[in-house]
Amino acid sequence: MIILVLNCGSSSVKYKLFDMSKQEVMAQGGVEKLGLPGSFLKFTLPSGEKVVLEKELPEHNVAIQFILSTLTDNKYGCLKSLNEIDAVGHRVVHGGEKFSSSVRITNEVIGKVVECIDLAPLHNPPNLKGIRAMDAIIPGIPQVAVFDTAFHQTMPDYAYMYGLPYSLYKKYGIRRYGFHGTSHRFVSQRACDVLGVPYEKQRIITAHIGNGGSITAIKDGKSIDTTMGLTPVEGLLMGTRCGDVDAGALSFIMDKEGLNAAGLSDLINKQSGVMGLSSISSDMREIEAAIEDGDKKAILTMNVYNYRIKKYIGAYAAALGGLDLLIFTGGVGENQWSTRTAVCRDMEFMGIKLDEAKNDHMRGQEMIISTPDSKVTVMVVPTDEELTIAKDTLEILSKE
Amino acid sequence: MIILVLNCGSSSVKYKLFDMSKQEVMAQGGVEKLGLPGSFLKFTLPSGEKVVLEKELPEHNVAIQFILSTLTDNKYGCLKSLNEIDAVGHRVVHGGEKFSSSVRITNEVIGKVVECIDLAPLHNPPNLKGIRAMDAIIPGIPQVAVFDTAFHQTMPDYAYMYGLPYSLYKKYGIRRYGFHGTSHRFVSQRACDVLGVPYEKQRIITAHIGNGGSITAIKDGKSIDTTMGLTPVEGLLMGTRCGDVDAGALSFIMDKEGLNAAGLSDLINKQSGVMGLSSISSDMREIEAAIEDGDKKAILTMNVYNYRIKKYIGAYAAALGGLDLLIFTGGVGENQWSTRTAVCRDMEFMGIKLDEAKNDHMRGQEMIISTPDSKVTVMVVPTDEELTIAKDTLEILSKE
Ligand SMILES: Nc1ncnc2c1ncn2[C@@H]1O[C@H](COP(=O)(O)OP(=O)(O)O)[C@@H](O)[C@H]1O
Ligand SMILES: Nc1ncnc2c1ncn2[C@@H]1O[C@H](COP(=O)(O)OP(=O)(O)O)[C@@H](O)[C@H]1O
Known part of the structure; x- marks a missing residue:
C-alpha cells in the first residue's frame, strides 16, 4: 500500500510518500512561497x-500537480505511474466538534470541514483545496482527513469551556x-509501546x-486537557505567539495603541512570544546563542519559556x-536539553527525577531520561505526524 | 492608638475604626451609591x-465628613472628638512597581500614586480622593497607604513578564x-503563627x-507568583470576570460581534465569569442552589470554577x-466547603489529604482541615484586610 500524505498550508504544500508495507518514506518535500513570486x-x-525546482505555482492544484x-x-521519481498511489491522507487543522477521529473523506465530510472554516479561516481552506485538487487529478482516489483537533474531543466540558457568556x-x-492532536497521540502511544505499559491505564x-x-494531559488514553484553545495562541510562549496573557491587558493595550x-x-500572533519578548528572534537556537553572549532579554525569555512549561x-x-x-517532543522538546533540565528541576515532590547524565546534550533521540528510581518515567520521543496520518489512512481503508 | 481604615471605591467608602491597644473594632460601616441618587x-x-441614614452624598469628601x-x-458615636483618631490607613489598589510595602503618605507618595492611575483608572483616583479628604478634614493627620499590589513585588521577572513585545x-x-496582596500576606502569616512554623521557611x-x-505562591515569606495580572481579570473564574482565556478567542469575538x-x-469584566457561564447569577450561593435543582449550567460553572483552582x-x-x-480564604474559600473538597480530591500525589469530616459543612472558622498524616497542612483562615491595614499603619508610625 502506497500512501501520500499532504499538509496544505496557505502558501505551502508539504508531502511525504510512504510505502506502508515497510513503513518507509519513498519521497518527501514541499512547495514554498505558493502564490507568491x-x-x-x-x-x-x-x-x-x-x-530545488523553481516554477511559478499560483495555486494549490498547480503545486500538487507539479x-x-x-x-x-x-x-x-520513485513511481512508474500515479495509479500506484493507493490513498491520500490529509492533515486538516480544525474539525471543530464535528470530528473526534480521522475519517474517510466524502462529500458530507467536505461539507463539515467547510462549516469549520470560521474556526480556522487561514487553515481549513487550503486543506480543502488539497483535497479537491487530488480528487481532480486522480478521480476517485480514497482520501482520509486527519484532524489536529480530533484527539482533544474527549476533554470534559469543564476543561474546554471558557469563563465567557455561554x-x-x-x-x-x-x-x-x-491542536497538535496527531503529535500528542503519536508520542504518547509510542512511549507506551516502547515501555510495554497499557496505554489505557496511564496518566x-x-x-x-x-x-x-x-502540552496535553492524557488519562487512560484520552486527552483531558490541552494548552491551546479556540486558536493556537493560548498556553505556552511560542515563536511569535504570546500564549497566556491577562485579557484585561489586551483591552488596555488596544486602548493605548489604538x-x-x-x-x-x-500583535498576539505575529509580534509576541519569543520574538516579542527577546527582540532577538523567534528561533530558540538564536536565544540559546544570545544567552551564551550574556544577553539579559534572552535569559529572561528562556526563563519565561521554561517556567510556563x-x-x-x-x-x-x-x-x-x-x-x-x-x-x-517537537523541535525544542527533542533537542533543547537545557529546557528539559529546567522544567524537571525540583519536581521530585511529584515523582520526577531526571537523569542529568542521560539528558545533558541529548538531542533528537528516543530515550528514557529519568533515573531508574524516578516514579515518573520521563522520555524524549521524536514526533512523526506524517507517519501517523499515513497509518490512520491505512487503518481506515483496511476496515472498509 | 485609634486608627481609622478607609477603603474608597468609585461609588463607595468603607470604614473600620480600630482601638489598637485591644485590636478591637470600635465602629464599622460604609457609604454606598456615592454620587448616585x-x-x-x-x-x-x-x-x-x-x-441606615439616607443622605445626598455627591462626593468623597462629603461622604467622609458624614x-x-x-x-x-x-x-x-464612639468618639468624643475627631482628635482621638491617631492615624488613617488607606487601601490603595495599584502601586505599580513603585511600592513594595506600605508607606507613610507624603506629597511624594501622592505623586507616585497619581503616576499609577493609568494602571488602575477606576481605583486609584477614589483612593486619592479619600487621602485628600482626610487631610482637609483633620489637617496633618498621619496617613498610611497599603497597596493591593505591594506584596507581589517580590515576584521574579519570569513570573511577571507576559509573552508580549518587551x-x-x-x-x-x-x-x-x-492584587489581594494584603489578604494573601495576612492569611499566610496568620497560618504560620497559629501553626508555630517559621514564615520565612515555608512553601x-x-x-x-x-x-x-x-491564588498566590509564597516561598520563604515572599510572593513568587499570583494569578491576577496587570488587571484583576486574569486567572480564576470570578463573579463576572472571565479569568484565563485564549487571547485569540478575544480577537475572534471582537471581529464577530463588532x-x-x-x-x-x-465583556471580560462585567458579562463573563460565573454570571456569564451560568446565566444565573454571579453569586456562588445561587449557583449552589441551582445545582440542588439539577441545573446543568450551574453544575458546569461550579466544575469550571473548582477545576481552575x-x-x-x-x-x-x-x-x-x-x-x-x-x-x-475569602467568601467562597471560607464558606463553600464543596469547593475545598473538589479542589483537594486526588491530590495525594503532592501530599494533600483532606479531613473530610472536619471540612464538610465547615464555614467561616479558622481551622486545620487536613488529616494529621497529610504532608501538606490545609487550613481555612478568615481574612481580615482592614486589620492588616491598621496594623501596618501602627507599625509604620511607631517606627518614626
Ligand atoms: N538542535 C536544536 N537545538 C535547539 N533547538 C532546536 C534544535 N532544533 C530545532 N530547534 C528549535 O525548535 C523550534 C522549531 O521546532 P519545530 O517542532 O520544527 O516547529 P514547528 O512548530 O514549526 O513544527 C525552533 O525554535 C528551533 O530553534
Ligand atoms: N456561606 C456561604 N456559602 C457559600 N458561599 C458564600 C458564603 N458566603 C459568601 N459566599 C460567597 O462568597 C462570594 C463573595 O466573597 P467575598 O470575599 O465577600 O467577595 P469580595 O471579592 O467582593 O470581597 C460570593 O460568591 C458569595 O456567594
Missing part, C-alpha cells in the same frame, strides 16, 4: 541530496479545541514544544491526580 | 444593630502585578476566593518545588 519545489532524494509529476519523473459558545462554538503529560507548542480586532490579532506540568499533574509518564 | 450610610452599632460626624455623634513593558508597564499557596479571586476595546473590556494549585506547587501549606 519566487515559488519553488524542494525535495530530498533517497541519496539525501536536496533538489509534486505528483516529480514523483513519476524519470530523473527524480451564548458565545452556542453562537460561534467558542471553547477550547486544542501522561505530553509536551510538544516547537515553534508552536502545546488597535482594532485585526491589530490585536496581529513547568507550571502546566504541575497543573496537569493535578488534573490527572498524579503522573506516570512525561514526554518531550 | 439614593446614596446612604450604613453602619453597625456595638450592639449589632444596623443603622462618616466622621457619626463617629462623634451623641447617639451613634517595548510594551517599557512604554506602559505592562506586566503581572497581582505556601493561598487561595483567596471571593467574588474576585486570586466590539472595540471598550466593548471587550465590558485545582490547576493553579498544581502549577504553583511546581513553581514552589513542593508544598507545605495550603490556605483557603
Whole structure:
C-alpha cells in the first residue's frame, strides 16, 4: 500500500510518500512561497541530496500537480505511474466538534470541514483545496482527513469551556479545541509501546514544544486537557505567539495603541512570544546563542519559556491526580536539553527525577531520561505526524 | 492608638475604626451609591444593630465628613472628638512597581500614586480622593497607604513578564502585578503563627476566593507568583470576570460581534465569569442552589470554577518545588466547603489529604482541615484586610 500524505498550508504544500508495507518514506518535500513570486519545489532524494525546482505555482492544484509529476519523473521519481498511489491522507487543522477521529473523506465530510472554516479561516481552506485538487487529478482516489483537533474531543466540558457568556459558545462554538492532536497521540502511544505499559491505564503529560507548542494531559488514553484553545495562541510562549496573557491587558493595550480586532490579532500572533519578548528572534537556537553572549532579554525569555512549561506540568499533574509518564517532543522538546533540565528541576515532590547524565546534550533521540528510581518515567520521543496520518489512512481503508 | 481604615471605591467608602491597644473594632460601616441618587450610610452599632441614614452624598469628601460626624455623634458615636483618631490607613489598589510595602503618605507618595492611575483608572483616583479628604478634614493627620499590589513585588521577572513585545513593558508597564496582596500576606502569616512554623521557611499557596479571586505562591515569606495580572481579570473564574482565556478567542469575538476595546473590556469584566457561564447569577450561593435543582449550567460553572483552582494549585506547587501549606480564604474559600473538597480530591500525589469530616459543612472558622498524616497542612483562615491595614499603619508610625 502506497500512501501520500499532504499538509496544505496557505502558501505551502508539504508531502511525504510512504510505502506502508515497510513503513518507509519513498519521497518527501514541499512547495514554498505558493502564490507568491519566487515559488519553488524542494525535495530530498533517497541519496539525501536536496533538489530545488523553481516554477511559478499560483495555486494549490498547480503545486500538487507539479509534486505528483516529480514523483513519476524519470530523473527524480520513485513511481512508474500515479495509479500506484493507493490513498491520500490529509492533515486538516480544525474539525471543530464535528470530528473526534480521522475519517474517510466524502462529500458530507467536505461539507463539515467547510462549516469549520470560521474556526480556522487561514487553515481549513487550503486543506480543502488539497483535497479537491487530488480528487481532480486522480478521480476517485480514497482520501482520509486527519484532524489536529480530533484527539482533544474527549476533554470534559469543564476543561474546554471558557469563563465567557455561554451564548458565545452556542453562537460561534467558542471553547477550547486544542491542536497538535496527531503529535500528542503519536508520542504518547509510542512511549507506551516502547515501555510495554497499557496505554489505557496511564496518566501522561505530553509536551510538544516547537515553534508552536502545546502540552496535553492524557488519562487512560484520552486527552483531558490541552494548552491551546479556540486558536493556537493560548498556553505556552511560542515563536511569535504570546500564549497566556491577562485579557484585561489586551483591552488596555488596544486602548493605548489604538488597535482594532485585526491589530490585536496581529500583535498576539505575529509580534509576541519569543520574538516579542527577546527582540532577538523567534528561533530558540538564536536565544540559546544570545544567552551564551550574556544577553539579559534572552535569559529572561528562556526563563519565561521554561517556567510556563513547568507550571502546566504541575497543573496537569493535578488534573490527572498524579503522573506516570512525561514526554518531550517537537523541535525544542527533542533537542533543547537545557529546557528539559529546567522544567524537571525540583519536581521530585511529584515523582520526577531526571537523569542529568542521560539528558545533558541529548538531542533528537528516543530515550528514557529519568533515573531508574524516578516514579515518573520521563522520555524524549521524536514526533512523526506524517507517519501517523499515513497509518490512520491505512487503518481506515483496511476496515472498509 | 485609634486608627481609622478607609477603603474608597468609585461609588463607595468603607470604614473600620480600630482601638489598637485591644485590636478591637470600635465602629464599622460604609457609604454606598456615592454620587448616585439614593446614596446612604450604613453602619453597625456595638450592639449589632444596623443603622441606615439616607443622605445626598455627591462626593468623597462629603461622604467622609458624614462618616466622621457619626463617629462623634451623641447617639451613634464612639468618639468624643475627631482628635482621638491617631492615624488613617488607606487601601490603595495599584502601586505599580513603585511600592513594595506600605508607606507613610507624603506629597511624594501622592505623586507616585497619581503616576499609577493609568494602571488602575477606576481605583486609584477614589483612593486619592479619600487621602485628600482626610487631610482637609483633620489637617496633618498621619496617613498610611497599603497597596493591593505591594506584596507581589517580590515576584521574579519570569513570573511577571507576559509573552508580549518587551517595548510594551517599557512604554506602559505592562506586566503581572497581582492584587489581594494584603489578604494573601495576612492569611499566610496568620497560618504560620497559629501553626508555630517559621514564615520565612515555608512553601505556601493561598487561595483567596471571593467574588474576585486570586491564588498566590509564597516561598520563604515572599510572593513568587499570583494569578491576577496587570488587571484583576486574569486567572480564576470570578463573579463576572472571565479569568484565563485564549487571547485569540478575544480577537475572534471582537471581529464577530463588532466590539472595540471598550466593548471587550465590558465583556471580560462585567458579562463573563460565573454570571456569564451560568446565566444565573454571579453569586456562588445561587449557583449552589441551582445545582440542588439539577441545573446543568450551574453544575458546569461550579466544575469550571473548582477545576481552575485545582490547576493553579498544581502549577504553583511546581513553581514552589513542593508544598507545605495550603490556605483557603475569602467568601467562597471560607464558606463553600464543596469547593475545598473538589479542589483537594486526588491530590495525594503532592501530599494533600483532606479531613473530610472536619471540612464538610465547615464555614467561616479558622481551622486545620487536613488529616494529621497529610504532608501538606490545609487550613481555612478568615481574612481580615482592614486589620492588616491598621496594623501596618501602627507599625509604620511607631517606627518614626
Ligand atoms: N538542535 C536544536 N537545538 C535547539 N533547538 C532546536 C534544535 N532544533 C530545532 N530547534 C528549535 O525548535 C523550534 C522549531 O521546532 P519545530 O517542532 O520544527 O516547529 P514547528 O512548530 O514549526 O513544527 C525552533 O525554535 C528551533 O530553534
Ligand atoms: N456561606 C456561604 N456559602 C457559600 N458561599 C458564600 C458564603 N458566603 C459568601 N459566599 C460567597 O462568597 C462570594 C463573595 O466573597 P467575598 O470575599 O465577600 O467577595 P469580595 O471579592 O467582593 O470581597 C460570593 O460568591 C458569595 O456567594
